[in-house]
Amino acid sequence: MSKKKMNIKEILIQYNAYIIFVALFVICAILSDRFLSLMNIRNIALQQAGPICVVLGMLFVILTGGIDLSVGSVMALGSSLAAYLIVFKNVPFQLAIVIAMVMGLAAGTVTGTLVAYAKFQGFVASLAMMTIARGAALVITNGSPIKMEGDTLSLIVKKEYGYPILIITFAIIVIFCIIQRNTAYGRIVIALGSNIEAVELAGIRVKKYLVSVYAISGMLAALGGVFIAARASTGSGVISEGQELDAIAACVIGGASLAGGKGDVFRAIIGAFILALISNIMNLMAVPAYPQDIIKGIIIIIAVLLQLVTDRKE
């Protein structure tokens, strides 16, 4: 009898991210009848496509024991650059997306190189890149939003084309799940965060892998920025401030450890949706923005407390 009870308790602790998510979902459904409407759910999905790309990049950086503070700024850079190219240079929007992603990749590569080769702490290297990317975004937009007229970038959020950004985001999630579970790359990333010296002595070129996680994070952040620009039909240098902290919070709620070596793609996404649901329901209920932040913080504390209990058990 007591043994079974223990098991239920363990399950509760083990899957706390899922449980919080489901509980929140039910609460939201009860609190607002608009919550379960197709339009609202679709809005959440479209809204979260960009942030989720960022969370995935961030998760891999965190798995190696690093952190990438630059993602919010790189999102702004991606958004600004794409809009600038489309509006002022008449670049086809597909090509603009690719160029923005290459820019993000380059920014991430610089951060990663500083971390891997110059032995910067991830915090410091990405802090510098955060400032640089934000500055670059503001230079490109000259401080004011760039409005994209007509159907260009906005096509990727249109129903007629089957919401391409949802398809792309879903594909990226699947790819990351596969990378983490089934590839040598995913395994090495998690190993780096556990004990980088042991990994190096096992004959793995750790520096290349370190650079790659920051590069991927930068690239996905730029893509996330493009998604946001597409929804608003506007490129802007001031969007996504603080997005890096939301991304870190999503990873942590999903069970990732900032010390590295621990974390899961799917659970990080659940973490992102937990944050999204909180914002959504409070918007529906017309709660002002500031109390939302308080509740977000409390959810992070609860999630991490539950994880600590699991860790001590081990």
Next chain:
Amino acid sequence: MQNSEYRLEMRNITKHFGGVKALTDVSLKVEPGEIHALIGENGAGKSTLMKILSGAYVRDSGQIFIDGKEVKISDPKESKDQGVAIIYQEFMLAPDLTVAENIYIDKLSAGKKFINWKELRNNAREQLERLGFGDIDPNTKCGSLSVAYQQVVEICKCLTRNAKILVFDEPTAVLTFSEIEKLFSVIKKLKEEGVSIIYISHRLEEIFELSQHISVLKDGTYVGTVKTKEFDKDRLVNMMIGREMTEMFPERHAKIGETILEVQNLCAGMVQDVSFSVKAGEVLGFNGLVGAGRTETMRALFEADKKESGKVIYFGKEVDWKNPKQAIAEKFGLLPEDRKKQGLLLQQSIRMNTTLACLNKITKLGFINHKSEKEFVKETLASIQTKYNSTEDNANSLSGGNQQKIALAKWIAADCKCIVFDEPTRGVDVGAKTEIYKVINNLAENGVAVIIISSEMPEIIGMCDRVLVMRNGKISGEVRKEELTENALIKFAMGV
């Protein structure tokens, strides 16, 4: 009941880590004002027992009495409040603070609003003088003191907290001879003052010089307590090991073949002009004092550190490895000396640890085949008799001996033809040691060239076909199996 004849009594202490029993029914009785030696092989449970006393670990069962009164001790503060203090090998001093600040670190202002620096310094000086170290200036920064003096500061710190049970864990390991003498005078003085001292050491001479009683632990169990006066070294060693040397080192029937690795004039940092070679099936030992350059030589060979010059001939052709990856690709492996820091991913699964150096074996185009990986891991671990529950358990759920086997399995899984074992049995209990020796013998019998770096004389003598001794970064001598004695090795190691 208050006036017990024992200062400290630990009764039937039992402690598990995961599924591994670290201590079973261990008891320890220490009188007031005595020096009580605690001995046992590595992994016998000495440190675990002391960590339970200090509150760093919580016991599964058993009782602790201090001055006849049962105490709980479930965290470090309770232990401190009961007057228990432990002097670790690595001191808990803040190097940038002064001696006086360190001694009174937890009561700098003595309850007042501001710190009275003059009083603080005078008090510190008094404490130091009491131990006979008036020459330490309370104003110097701790980081600039010699290790021995730092130890004295650490002792003073414990004494200001009214420690009545003081534990020394291998205190002389890092000291010079004259420093050891000073430390002993301090320990004897503390004993005169009525402090109970638990003294952990591998050096039997020290134990016979200092202690009144000796308690012996073996494989996590309590063997017994004896009066030092009525005992001699040989009987003590028997009690400690409880088995003969020949049982420890299993026989090897390896055929020594072709030369596999030849190193010529290797230089790297402190390593100067080191040349040697090792053949298939041969077990070559590297002995010498700690810091003589043995580990550095092997790390340079493996390209974990940069080598400056020298020629490496491997399987008859000159190689120029640029990083460990290239060395491993040519089946050269290195088991690092520090299992926890360099060898294992403690928080990750046994499976992941085992295949880390041979990911190409279990992947196709970068994709892992989980099923064949599991099979492969099970086979590899079975071949070296590793005990574990599931390949998915974390490495840190295992005992030291089995952890070491996982670290070793990595190189076996990678089919290495030449493996360097740096301190292969450090922190491993006696039974597991023999098993690791069996694995090494097995490798040699299968034609692997083996290099063992070890500071443990019995291990070097019991295992090696040939031993090179290093001193100050150079090879100072070579001893063949027939001439292998501790004396011969020490002569080369010390340069006499």
